[in-house]
Amino acid sequence: MASPWHLYLMALLYILAGINHFRVPRIYIKMIPAFLPVPKILNLISGAAEVILGILLCIPAASAFAAWGIIALLIAIFPANVYMYTNEKAAMGLPKWVRLIRLPIQLVLIYWAFLYT
Numbered sequence: 001m002a003s004p005w006h007l008y009l010m011a012l013l014y015i016l017a018g019i020n021h022f023r024v025p026r027i028y029i030k031m032i033p034a035f036l037p038v039p040k041i042l043n044l045i046s047g048a049a050e051v052i053l054g055i056l057l058c059i060p061a062a063s064a065f066a067a068w069g070i071i072a073l074l075i076a077i078f079p080a081n082v083y084m085y086t087n088e089k090a091a092m093g094l095p096k097w098v099r100l101i102r103l104p105i106q107l108v109l110i111y112w113a114f115l116y117t
Contacts, residue, residue, distance in 0.1 A: 002115035007057055010112060014054035014070065021047025030090045033083040049073050057116070067116035074110050081106060 021028050025043050032039040053073065056066035084090045085099040 006112075007063065007116055010070075010116075011054045011057035014050045014057070018047045018050030018052075018054060021050065027092060028080075030092070031080040031084045033079050036079075046073065046077060064117050067113045070113040071110050071117075074106055074113070078106055 021043055025040065025047075028043045028046070029039045032042055036042060049069070050073065053066045053069045056062040056069070059066075080090075081099075081102050084092070084094075085096070085103060091099060
């Protein structure tokens, strides 16, 4: 069984990341691929989802549901990570090798969430 401490750490990371979508939206909006509609709204939705799912991770009756939600969210935002890797304007000044590492990290994050399903 996965540690409750790790669950709360994961919850905190998603809550903080979600809040950041509202604090500095331009960073996230730049990462949204051009083929997706209304990037500003998609940013707000993904930020709100991270905050809500992070909070739900802390509620025992809802934590498994929230973990599945985190997995779905990570899959949904994967195109943004690919776009960030392939598009210099979305790169936020990060070197290409750092952007490449972000791609498999998504699998680690999915596995981490899966531990709580």
